[in-house]
Amino acid sequence: MKIHEYQAKDIFEKYGIPVNPGRVASTPEEAAAYASEVGKTVVVKAQVHVGGRGKAGGVKLAHNSDQAYQVAKEILGMDIKGCTVKKVLVADGVDIDREIYAGVTLDLSCKKIVFLVSAAGGVDIEEVAATMPEKIKKIYIDPLLGMRDFQARQLAFELFSDPEQNKAARDLFKKLYKAFIETDCSLAEINPLVVTKQGKLLAIDAKINFDDNALDKHPELMALNDPEEEELDEIDAKNNGLSFIKLDGEIGCVVNGAGLAMATMDIVKLFGGEPANFLDVGGSSNPQKIVKAFQLLLKNKKIKAVFINIFGGITRCDDIANGLISASQQMDIHLPVVIRLAGTNEEKARQILSENKFTAYSKMEDAVREVVALAKGEQNVNNR
Amino acid sequence: MKIHEYQAKDIFEKYGIPVNPGRVASTPEEAAAYASEVGKTVVVKAQVHVGGRGKAGGVKLAHNSDQAYQVAKEILGMDIKGCTVKKVLVADGVDIDREIYAGVTLDLSCKKIVFLVSAAGGVDIEEVAATMPEKIKKIYIDPLLGMRDFQARQLAFELFSDPEQNKAARDLFKKLYKAFIETDCSLAEINPLVVTKQGKLLAIDAKINFDDNALDKHPELMALNDPEEEELDEIDAKNNGLSFIKLDGEIGCVVNGAGLAMATMDIVKLFGGEPANFLDVGGSSNPQKIVKAFQLLLKNKKIKAVFINIFGGITRCDDIANGLISASQQMDIHLPVVIRLAGTNEEKARQILSENKFTAYSKMEDAVREVVALAKGEQNVNNR
Amino acid sequence: MSIIVDQNTKVLVQGITGRDGSFHAKAMRDYGTQVVGGVTPGKGGQDVDGIPVFNTVSEAVKATDANASVIYVPAMLAVDAIYEAADAGLGLIVCISEGIPVLDMLRAYNYLQNKNIILIGGNCPGVISPGKCKIGIMPGSIHRQGNVGLISRSGTLTYEVVSSITQAGLGQSTVVGIGGDPVKGINYIEVLHLFQNDPDTHQIVLLGEIGGTDEEAAAEYIKKYVSKPVFSFIAGKTAPQGKRMGHAGAIISGGKGTAADKVRALEQAGVTVLDRPDIIGEVIAKSLRV
């Protein structure tokens, strides 16, 4: 789960990480009000879940409240990579001496937590990683042991010779690690972490991604969920135990298992079709999931045919069949539906389907050929 | 560091472990006041740092405030294994259904934390361990991983089939473990942990020993220090970087290193003397420690001669020599002093000593013979 | 011979009284697996269709001599179940549960290092040596004893390929579904090592998907150490960048871990990479007829 900069800053503050003050605003008036309150230069920053907002014009300085009103008005409603800006953060301006990068994430190849810092902060860190990897210092942290003092020192001595800044950095890095662990992040990042002209460390940006699997442990974090428009269907799906991603094609896919779902998309494409979505109904499906799946698919007017591809393991084919029957009863499925069933309880499922005048393929290839043909307006490709 | 039952109960309460209410009292009046406040049977319990107070008559029931006054009067001032009772805990009486044992400590042989429970609570657990070891269930906890839920379950299913008590026990065990870890205990014990007639779990006794080495991490725990009379010298010594234990003999020992200090006592005894104390001035000694050592020794009127046995490693012999000179200037050392020096900066030390009219042996045997003879009133055994 | 499991594997089912646990306990037993017991705290003393239930794993191990465990408990309890199985001395732990918090699994992974325990999963279909032992959720009927060893990050995709192998008249030595989570127990390389040394495995199928660099690492290992023919399919060619495709592992970011990368790495290691999974059986059969 992604959260906004202002929310991440709130969390950092709770962990004692110094951030520059600010207030979130949904209207130019609110932005102007905060600017006049602080009475100095502010930065107005679009709050969206995508990167590159600076280049897109979503971050602007304002030297007074009129300017704050003006730039907030420009930024609010702006489209950044498909996301509409609904909120801005109006943050106090800071006199910057140095910009640093600090981030914590997982290193999946070595199965440790990795803490990264770089003196080259304030820029796209993935680009730094790609072009100047030597500029990034990495420390690997054993998750059973946690971050040790010496590791904070290793990071701090990489960046700061001044004893006070060094100490402040050690302290900050430990807090960032603590925030990462205690809120089950997959990423916690400060870019840039600045040294002000007064020599103080300050997080003037903040990025946190939470591990979706761990959110049940942190009900208070759920409240921070503010999905972008385009993510709404995905989240609706997730809340119903489905994994859904909208694509551009015309063949709606309903598959069990992420690997098979991806393979299904690949084969549809290989046979000349275009998948309209990734949709994994997950393991241990109950019939209701299929109903939900159809609700999602039917929203997409581009879809010309639906392909249900199930290989039952923990998923039982009869559950899927029952789900399909329910869906067909609850809504008008005006699209052709091609079914392929195999695996656990396959026979039961075939019986249920045939009682309801559906038929199902058992070989994937036959089903794909048919659904691609149907989507193109052809009929009876397999002569059944 | 040992603390009293009432102090340990306070800590347990902070960790959410249910204890029976009570109040500490230093006078019979205070004890009576609490008894009349609660208006039911109370238990008056001597607060001393030694076990076996029950058998010694230091724990008594009182059914009303008069009785509470009476038994508190009896117990206060009582001598239990050399400790004078200065405080009693007046605790609410409990209707007991079952008595259980629960304790956490270190297992040094396997280098894990060990959690012990037994259905045979309320009795001397060391005796249970010796005679009926099968009645004690042990769980070993990896200190890097901490106590896991399944371990709490393993313990709880050993004792409770009732689902609610089982759950309460799991919860309590996890809290006891947390208290043990977070306050750096060497022992945290509830004996007995009782099930009341109402079916609730309650710690009606509590024992905590802290790791002395870790107390610097917990300044708030230092305030709980309430040494017994007989421990005062030992604590005074500890505060001055010395390790001191009073014994019954007449030869005062000042040694560097615990192993050599014990060996010195053993040899003194082997040669017919009786050591008056164990005294380790520790590594990295500064001269001031020797002054303190003499202050401690001179308090003991039984001492007839002092044996300084130093083999310098991290301890430098010249520091010891300087300390001895300071001591001889600051106080009247009216006792014969036999010195043995070897190791780091030995030559420097000999020079300092000879400038101040002390001489020092280099072989331990010679020195021991002399000090034993001196303590017996003989002179010049080595003809020097 | 077979790897990881065989006729002597005695399995405990953690979470045996749940919907999936009880269903698959019976399915495994019906397949012929020695399902010797189950664990559900608080239900000790009951039984599931004749399989005895215990309160704790250590109790169950003592009573049954089990040497393996399969976990069907809810995601938030799964890591504790892994610790419990490990602590009870079981040498094989198969974790079916899906949705385990990543940091919790990371700790468990590090804890299990150097402990001589094989953990498969979480979020995996399990492991089967057809005709000998099935631990997990895969439909037993599609399998057939044979000489193709199969490793996969995906469950249902595995069934597809198993089915194609069986339909091609071949069979499987062992099929290992290592699971789709970013942090999991056994990985491609360990299984490749076992297959390379298993005399009953003649060909190896490696099913991969976008995200991470495990397939690339496997390719390097194959190049160096695997002499048996390897066939592969990588799912996710049509997946858009930066999107998480169900499996937490299946996310492409920073231009790494694309299907093209993986296919290239595997082909350079001499692996036959196919563009659809359902023909793998045929392709292997054809390679044998040549």
Next chain:
Amino acid sequence: MSIIVDQNTKVLVQGITGRDGSFHAKAMRDYGTQVVGGVTPGKGGQDVDGIPVFNTVSEAVKATDANASVIYVPAMLAVDAIYEAADAGLGLIVCISEGIPVLDMLRAYNYLQNKNIILIGGNCPGVISPGKCKIGIMPGSIHRQGNVGLISRSGTLTYEVVSSITQAGLGQSTVVGIGGDPVKGINYIEVLHLFQNDPDTHQIVLLGEIGGTDEEAAAEYIKKYVSKPVFSFIAGKTAPQGKRMGHAGAIISGGKGTAADKVRALEQAGVTVLDRPDIIGEVIAKSLRV
């Protein structure tokens, strides 16, 4: 040959700018040890009598190729220093610091398992192979190269015995002070194993003291695996029960770990147990003349 350390050991001193650190860094170097650098956070770039100081151990290792470390930092920082040395890849860590919190050390001990690192101490005098390398705080002058291997939980008691060996005209192969803390790194058994396999060690001296059951465990090991003659002294015969004698380890409780127990166990293992430490050298010398 010698165990644990030799001429090729390159030592870093953690806490080199402190009173003890600087004193013993110089003393070790004067003895002939390769003291290649020191570490004190914030003092990187300085030097101690020509020995370069670094901010972190990993930096120091990179610059000096050190393979061992000795720790002289305050007790509350010692465990972090151990982790830092371990993480920097040093294979030998000697921790002199005294007063380390037990639970912190317990975590470090468990962390170091299976990492192929030798930790000696804390609260120990260190290790010396006379004439080759001295790491720690022992006075070098009392040692002499020879064939007696010595293990001890106590520092100064060790010097006493080393001195008696040297004065008896013999010498030491390696002397290992394993330290007096209840939780420490290397223990008797590991060192006994090394001595048994060291061709330059002909006799072994094991110095013990009351408390714990490490000597009993060592006795069992000797009985089974050690063929070289072993001599021993156990300190604390005169110690009263239940009192902690300086060393946290030296406490007798519950009737276990008394001097008598240990002496009995060792004698049953064929060890020559003496009632005073200062004659051990003579006794060994005499045994050789027979």
